[in-house]
Amino acid sequence: MSEENGVIYRISGPVVTAMGISPRMYEVVRVGDEGLMGEVIELHGDQSVIQVYEETSGISPGEPVVRTGQTLSVQLGPGLLTKIYDGIQRPLPELEQTMGVFITRGVDADGLDHEKIWEFTATAKAGDDIASGAVLGTVQETETIEHRVMVPPGTSGVIKSIKSGEFNVTQTVCTLEDGTEIAMMQKWPVRTPRPFIQKYAPDTPLITGQRILDFLFPLAKGGTAGIPGPFGSGKTVTQQQLAKWSDAQIVVYIGCGERGNEMTEVLTEFPHLIDPHTGKALMNRTTMIANTSNMPVAAREASVYTGITIAEYFRDMGYDVALMADSTSRWAEAMREISSRLEEMPGEEGYPAYLSSRLAEFYERAGRVETLSGDDGSISVIGAVSPPGGDISEPVSQGTLRIVKVFWGLDAGLARQRHFPAINWLNSYSLYPPALNQWYRDNISNDFPEVRTEISALLQVEAELQEIVQLVGSDALPVDQQLTLEVARMIREFFLQQNAFHDVDTYSDLKLQYTMAKAILSFQEESKKALAGGAMLEDVVNVPARSDLMRGRFAEGYAEKIEGLLDEMNKQISATMEAN
Amino acid sequence: MSGKEYRTITDVKGPLVFLNKTEPVAFGEIVQLRLSDGTMKNGQVLDTSDDQVIVQVFEGTASVDRQTGVKFMGDVFKLPVSTDLIGRILDGAGRPRDGGPEIVADEMADIIGAAINPYSRESPESFIQTGISAIDACTSLVRGQKLPIFSAAGLPHNDIALQIARQAKLVGSDDDFVVVFCAMGITAEEYNFFVHDLERTGALENACLFVNLADDPAVERLITPRLALTAAEYLAFEHDYHVLVIYTDMTNYCESLRQIGAAREEVPGRRGYPGYMYTDLAMLYERAGLVKGKKGSITQFPILTMPGDDITHPIPDLSGYITEGQIVISRELHQKGIYPPINVLPSLSRLMNAGIGEGKTREDHKSVSDQLYAAYAQGRELRGLVAIVGEDALNERDLQLLKFADIFENQFLRQGRDEDRSINEGTLDYAWELLSNIDTKYLVRLDQKWIDKYHPTDKKE
Ligand SMILES: Nc1ncnc2c1ncn2[C@@H]1O[C@H](COP(=O)(O)OP(=O)(O)O)[C@@H](O)[C@H]1O
Numbered sequence A: 001m002s003e004e005n006g007v008i009y010r011i012s013g014p015v016v017t018a019m020g021i022s023p024r025m026y027e028v029v030r031v032g033d034e035g036l037m038g039e040v041i042e043l044h045g046d047q048s049v050i051q052v053y054e055e056t057s058g059i060s061p062g063e064p065v066v067r068t069g070q071t072l073s074v075q076l077g078p079g080l081l082t083k084i085y086d087g088i089q090r091p092l093p094e095l096e097q098t099m100g101v102f103i104t105r106g107v108d109a110d111g112l113d114h115e116k117i118w119e120f121t122a123t124a125k126a127g128d129d130i131a132s133g134a135v136l137g138t139v140q141e142t143e144t145i146e147h148r149v150m151v152p153p154g155t156s157g158v159i160k161s162i163k164s165g166e167f168n169v170t171q172t173v174c175t176l177e178d179g180t181e182i183a184m185m186q187k188w189p190v191r192t193p194r195p196f197i198q199k200y201a202p203d204t205p206l207i208t209g210q211r212i213l214d215f216l217f218p219l220a221k222g223g224t225a226g227i228p229g230p231f232g233s234g235k236t237v238t239q240q241q242l243a244k245w246s247d248a249q250i251v252v253y254i255g256c257g258e259r260g261n262e263m264t265e266v267l268t269e270f271p272h273l274i275d276p277h278t279g280k281a282l283m284n285r286t287t288m289i290a291n292t293s294n295m296p297v298a299a300r301e302a303s304v305y306t307g308i309t310i311a312e313y314f315r316d317m318g319y320d321v322a323l324m325a326d327s328t329s330r331w332a333e334a335m336r337e338i339s340s341r342l343e344e345m346p347g348e349e350g351y352p353a354y355l356s357s358r359l360a361e362f363y364e365r366a367g368r369v370e371t372l373s374g375d376d377g378s379i380s381v382i383g384a385v386s387p388p389g390g391d392i393s394e395p396v397s398q399g400t401l402r403i404v405k406v407f408w409g410l411d412a413g414l415a416r417q418r419h420f421p422a423i424n425w426l427n428s429y430s431l432y433p434p435a436l437n438q439w440y441r442d443n444i445s446n447d448f449p450e451v452r453t454e455i456s457a458l459l460q461v462e463a464e465l466q467e468i469v470q471l472v473g474s475d476a477l478p479v480d481q482q483l484t485l486e487v488a489r490m491i492r493e494f495f496l497q498q499n500a501f502h503d504v505d506t507y508s509d510l511k512l513q514y515t516m517a518k519a520i521l522s523f524q525e526e527s528k529k530a531l532a533g534g535a536m537l538e539d540v541v542n543v544p545a546r547s548d549l550m551r552g553r554f555a556e557g558y559a560e561k562i563e564g565l566l567d568e569m570n571k572q573i574s575a576t577m578e579a580n
Numbered sequence B: 001m002s003g004k005e006y007r008t009i010t011d012v013k014g015p016l017v018f019l020n021k022t023e024p025v026a027f028g029e030i031v032q033l034r035l036s037d038g039t040m041k042n043g044q045v046l047d048t049s050d051d052q053v054i055v056q057v058f059e060g061t062a063s064v065d066r067q068t069g070v071k072f073m074g075d076v077f078k079l080p081v082s083t084d085l086i087g088r089i090l091d092g093a094g095r096p097r098d099g100g101p102e103i104v105a106d107e108m109a110d111i112i113g114a115a116i117n118p119y120s121r122e123s124p125e126s127f128i129q130t131g132i133s134a135i136d137a138c139t140s141l142v143r144g145q146k147l148p149i150f151s152a153a154g155l156p157h158n159d160i161a162l163q164i165a166r167q168a169k170l171v172g173s174d175d176d177f178v179v180v181f182c183a184m185g186i187t188a189e190e191y192n193f194f195v196h197d198l199e200r201t202g203a204l205e206n207a208c209l210f211v212n213l214a215d216d217p218a219v220e221r222l223i224t225p226r227l228a229l230t231a232a233e234y235l236a237f238e239h240d241y242h243v244l245v246i247y248t249d250m251t252n253y254c255e256s257l258r259q260i261g262a263a264r265e266e267v268p269g270r271r272g273y274p275g276y277m278y279t280d281l282a283m284l285y286e287r288a289g290l291v292k293g294k295k296g297s298i299t300q301f302p303i304l305t306m307p308g309d310d311i312t313h314p315i316p317d318l319s320g321y322i323t324e325g326q327i328v329i330s331r332e333l334h335q336k337g338i339y340p341p342i343n344v345l346p347s348l349s350r351l352m353n354a355g356i357g358e359g360k361t362r363e364d365h366k367s368v369s370d371q372l373y374a375a376y377a378q379g380r381e382l383r384g385l386v387a388i389v390g391e392d393a394l395n396e397r398d399l400q401l402l403k404f405a406d407i408f409e410n411q412f413l414r415q416g417r418d419e420d421r422s423i424n425e426g427t428l429d430y431a432w433e434l435l436s437n438i439d440t441k442y443l444v445r446l447d448q449k450w451i452d453k454y455h456p457t458d459k460k461e
C-alpha cells in the first residue's frame, strides 16, 4: 500500500483512526468511500488520528483514507465579503445548490468563486522590487470596500509584468523576474497566524454606539473583549450590535455552535441595514461563518481559525477588522469532545489541558500591527462565553478573563429586570482607558475622561447607598443622598439602558453619549443648587422637562435637540426654588 | 454484509456489549441480538474498529450472554415514513403500538437527520395564538420556534402542553397543526392523560404518537425523539404540514444519555452528564424551523422537569442555551392555586419581536407586554419589602403596583383549562383593563398614543 493511501481502522463519532499512511500533522485527508474531509490531529505509532468535518455514520473500517498534502487552509482573495461559510469555508449558498436545504456530506466547495471576473487595477508596475505583503493592485470588492491584492507572504522579487484588466481569482495578474506567477487568490493555513512587522499598542477606541460599552468599558481597535453571561442575558444581541454599529471597516462574524435562526436573522437583516459611517448596506463589509450547534463539531472547532485567518487577511490590507465569536464556549466544548475521543488526559471539567493555551493563542491573533506593507491594520476580537449555569468560575470563562483586556459581564438579574444591555456596571472593566484618554480629549472633549470617572463614581456610591436603603428605606436618607440615588437612577435608565430593537436608541454616537452624560451631571448640579435654595426634592426630580429630556432620546434628531431640552430642564429646576 | 451472526461478545457493561473480530461494521449501524431463549433485542454501533465493536442495546442487556447472536443489519437506523403516520400510535422504536398495520413506507428516512443549512432557513415570524394570556402577551410563540416548558415534578406542565396543542392557531388562517407527540419515560398514567385528552378533542386523528414509557427500555429513549422529529420533518417538508412537536420528558432522555456515557467510562462533564450533551440536544432542538421553498413548519414544545426545581441544572441550562426562549412553570403560583402557573419573569420568547405588532397582532402589543412585565416585576419585589417594613411604608405608586401583582396573578394569569382567549379582546384588551388599576402617570412603558387609543378610561374617543 502506498504512503498516500491508507485504510480506516476505527470510527468513533467524529474521530477516525487510519492505518497505512504517514501524513503530516494538520494535513487534510479524504476519508471513506465518500471522501469526507478530515484533518490529522494526532500521530500515534502507525496510526493517524483524524477529525472528520462531516457526519461519519455509515462509514466502515477498511474504507480508504487518502492524503492531500495540504494543511487545512482558506482561500483568500476578492469575494470573501457578503459571504456566509460553514466552519471550513464552504459557502453555504453553494452547499444549498448541490445538497438542498439539508447539509448532507461528501461535497466540496471552493471558498472563493473561481469563475467570477473582477476588475483588477494594478498599482505596482514592472520593474518594482516588491516584498511579501506589498500591494500589487486593487479590486472594488463591494460598494464600500476596496480589496487590496497583496503579494503572498514568503514571495518577493522584481516585477516582470503586471496588468490591469478583468481576471478571475486564479488567473495570473503579475509575474516576477524569477518566473513566479501571482494570482489574486492566495491560500493560508488557518492554524498559523499570518505574519506582520510588529505589534503596536492600541490608542484608538472601537466605537460601537453602545453607551455602556463606549463610555464606561471601551474596547480599543486591536483590543480583546470577553462577554460571559448565562442564556438569555444578551450575548448574541450585544455581538450583533457590535457587528452592526462598530466603526470597524471589516466585520467577521462567527456563529460558533449556536442557533441556526440567529444566523438567518443576520443574513436577512444586514443587507437592509445602513452603515452609519458609509451610508451603504452593512453587508458590504461583512463575512460570516456559521457552524451552528447541530453541524459537525470538528468543523465547529475549525470555524474560529477560519474566521480569524480571514480577519488577518483584511488586516494585512491595512483595515480595522472586528471579529465576533459567538460562542467561544462552544468552540471549547468541541475541543473537549474531540479530546475525550482521543482519550487524552482531561484537565478541569473534562476540558483538555491545552484549553487555556488555545484560548490565549486565539486572542493573541488580535492586535494593532504594522503590516508587511508598512500599513497600520488591526483586529479587535470579541468573544462571547457561555458559562454553565452562568457561573464564571468555570475553565472557559477563567481562561478567557486571564487574556482579554475588557470584561463585559452580563448579569441574569439585570436581564430579568429587562435592563438591557444587561451588563453589570459594578464588576465589568476595561483596561484601555489610560491608552485612549488622549484620543477622547483630542476628538470629543477635553474633560471626557473626568466625566467618565464621575459617572462611574456615582454608580459606585449608589451601590453603597442601596445597601442602606435595603435596611431602612430611602426616606431615611439625608436629602443629598436621596438626590444621588435619583442621579444614579437617571444614569441607569437614561444612559446605560439602551434598546437594541429601537430604531433610534440602538445607536448613539460618541459625541451624543458625552452630551447625555454631561446632561446628567448638570441635572445633579442644578438640583443641588435648587435644594440648597430651599426647593423640595420631590419637585426637583419631577420637573416635566426632565422626562422630556430623557424620553427625547427615542426621537430622531435628538443630538440637535438635547441642548435645548437641557436648558429647559435647568430652568424648571431653578423655578422649583421660587415655588417654596 | 448482513446475514452473518457473530457470537463473539467479550464484555457486557451496562447497556453496552463489546464484540471482537467482525467483518467491517459501519459506525451507527443497526444491530440485532438474538438471546439463547429466542428473545430479540435491538441496538446500534457506537464505536467500530477492526478489532472491536461497541453496541448500545436499546432494550438493555439483561439476559445477554456470550452465546448471544449478534447480527449487523448493514444500514443505519431508518424510519419508514408516509402520511399514514398521521393518526397512528407507535412505540419508542417506531413499531405500531395501536394494533394497526405496519407503516407502508413511502420513503425510508435516516433518523439522525441532517442539519438545516442556516442559509436555507427562513425567519419565523407568524404569531401563534395559544389562547393562554400569559404566553400570548408576554412570551409570544411564533411558527417554527422551539420553546420548551421548564417545569418540575408535580406541576401541571402536561395540562399546559395539551391546552396549547388544542388551542394553537394562526390568527386569520385555517391551516391546522398536526401534532407529533413523543413520550420518553413518562408514566402510563401521564400517557393515558395525554391520549384521553387528544381523543376527547378529536386531535388524535390528526396526531402521530411515539411512545416510550417509564417501564420501556431506557436506552430506547435516545432514539424515540429522533423518530418523532424524522416523522415531523417528513410531514412538514415533504407534505407541507405545520407540525407541532411535543416531547416529554427531556429529563428522562438526558438520564439515558448519562447512562451510556457512564457505561463507556467517558470523562463526564458537569454533574455526570456527558460533555457532548449540548451538541446532542442541539441535534434535536435545531430540528425546528422554517425552510425556504417549503410550506410546512416545525414548532417544538419540549417539556422538561428541572431536577430540584433548579434552573441552573445542566438539563434546563443546556436546553436554554439552544432553544429560543423558555416558559417557566412556578411551584409558588401552583401552590397558590393559579392555573396556568406560568412565571413570566424568567420566561422569554426570543422570537417574540418578530411575531408581534402591527399587521401581526396589534400595534400596542409590545408596549403592553413591557408594561405588564415591569409592573408585575415591581409589584412582586414590593411584596418582599412589605414583609419587612409593612404596607404603611409604601407610597401611593408602590401600593398600586403591589396590588397589581395580585390582580395580574389572579385575573390575567389565571384562566380555565378550556378557556381560549383571543389575542385582541381576550388578552390585550383585558390587559388594558387590568392596567387601568394603576394611575396612568405610573404607566411609563406605555406610549401616550396607545393610552389615547386603548386605555379603557383615559382614552380619547
Ligand atoms: N440591548 C438589548 N435591547 C433589548 N433587548 C435585549 C438586549 N439585549 C438582550 N435583549 C433581550 O434578551 C434576549 C436574549 O438575548 P440574547 O442576546 O439572545 O441572549 P444570549 O445570547 O446571552 O442567550 C433577546 O431576545 C432580547 O429580548
Ligand SMILES: [Mg+2]
Pocket (backbone or CB within 6 Å): A235, A236, A237, A258
Ligand atoms: Mg446567544
